[in-house]
Amino acid sequence: MTFFWQLPGFRVVSVDEKSHFRSSCHGRLWRFVGTVLRDLAPEAASGLGPSVRREPTSFRYELRVRYRRLGSSDLEISEISLGSWLTYGVGVENDPARACLEKAFELGMNFIDTANVYGRGAAEEFLGDALAKRPRDSYVLATKLFFPMDDTGENKGLSRGQVFKQIDDSLRRLRTDYVDLYQCHRYDPETPLEETMEALTEVVRQGKARYLGFSEWTAPQIQAALDLSPPYEKFVSSQPQYSILWRVPEREVIPLCAANGISQVVWSPLGQGVLTGKYTPGQPPPPDTRMGNEMGWAMDEFREDGVLAAVQRLRPIADGLGITMAQLALAWVLREPNVASAIIGASRPEQVADNAAASGIELDEEVLRAIDEAVGDVVISGEIPA
Secondary structure, three states, X not given: OOEEEEOOOOOEXXXXXXXXXXXXXOOOEEEOEEXXXXXXXXXXXXXXXXXXXXXXEXXXXXXOOOEEEOOOXXXXXXXXXXXXXXXXXXXXXXXXXXXXXXXXXHOOOOEEEOOOOHHHHHHHHHHHHHOOOOOHHHOEEEEEEOOOOOOOOOOOOOOHHHHHHHHHHHHHHHOOOOEEEXXXXXXXXXXXXXXXXXXXXXXXXXXXXXXXXEOOOOHHHHHHHHOOOOOOOOEEEEOOEOOOOEOHHHOOHHHHHHOOXXXXXXXXXXXXXXXXXXXXXXXXXXOOOOOOXXXXXXXXXXXXXXXXXXXXXXXXXXXXXXOOHHHHHHHHHHOOOOEEEEEEOOOOHHXXXXXXXXXXXXXXXXXXXXXXXXXXXXXXXXXXXX
């Protein structure tokens, strides 16, 4: 049997077979297998009214993600977002990729991140086809430019000519008139920053992009761009690597961005999948995982047995909270107010659903201390290399 109700201070839930029920105001998980009111706080239980069933039953929630404002823009993006690096158009077949995309939308995820270089256009082409019948204002679309698009040595960087060429190529592949967020995939030391910012500003004023962002810039590079605004458009987002294991942005990037209306949209919040706990120290990686196939090259920082052992020390923490290790890792990233969204990669819809369930989980200080104690000796922090 499935039915719905609204609990005071809680989300609307679908009630069915056993699972968990999440408080949207406190971020706590409640296990409801037994009496309906067993774990409810008295103030919440008192407002349920006579229509609520009070006999023993079991529950299933259908969780929709929360949203956060992206920097100084007017974009509200889902706390968990879907990326396409090493996946769509490249490492994942179209049918399961479409299923992941549909599950993401079903759960309220509205932010889709890609880049021109992913599969050298293949990821954008996949998304252009998969999103073609969906209303354009129903999702927030982001792409990037910088890395070489071919072997000529010409189609790369952030020069004025490349900015104009790459935005048009991306829009064509994505089958849209504009992207919501256009990002510099890296800093270009070979192009004057003013040239890049002037070209990006023209892209915005031509209506081809709504807002601008960057990925993996250092604090001095970010400040230099801020110093050019006005007259040029200001960045609203930063896309750094950030996770329990990789905390480099905390030193300079996050404080600078928070003070200037720039949000973080973080990549690799699961440490390339290591923080899901699926890799065991001293054991070969499962063949159906990223570390166990040709995509494992992207995981060099996290392959060491010492890192894998530290990650396994997180398991009792997650188990004690009644959540998965992936949800623990994503909730840790989202504890940072300057993070607007955590980008996930998924090859199966079940992974999307599990990750999306991290939205709304709040970790208290005791849990955060336990996480630091578990992984403290393997955490990577410090300055981002230029």
